[in-house]
Amino acid sequence: MDTVSAVSLVKERLGIRTNVRDSYLTAIVEGVIKELEDEKGLVLDGANSYHLLFVCDYATWRYQSVSSTQTTSASRPLPMPRHLQYRLHNLMIHSGSGGA
Structure with a gap:
């Protein structure tokens, strides 16, 4: 998986220039x-492209959920x-998780 492409797409999604x-x-x-x-x-x-976009969406959520002010009651x-x-x-x- 090309991390450079994934990071570029995450930045586009987040509007980071x-x-x-x-x-x-x-x-x-x-x-x-x-x-x-x-x-x-x-x-x-x-x-x-489905794998790449999932990685990008998951990474975007990870980035936003950590920096989000909306957390559960236990600050998670x-x-x-x-x-x-x-x-x-x-x-x-x-x-095929686990080997096909």
């Missing part, structure tokens, strides 16, 4: 990819939105 947050956004994207591959068992294909980030949960579930089914 400078390079000031690139290292932070790169760390988030790399963390998301590592989580999906190592913890969820997904085999991500960098040429698959908001839970993952349903559309991301649904897409992650579908990726795990269709991408």
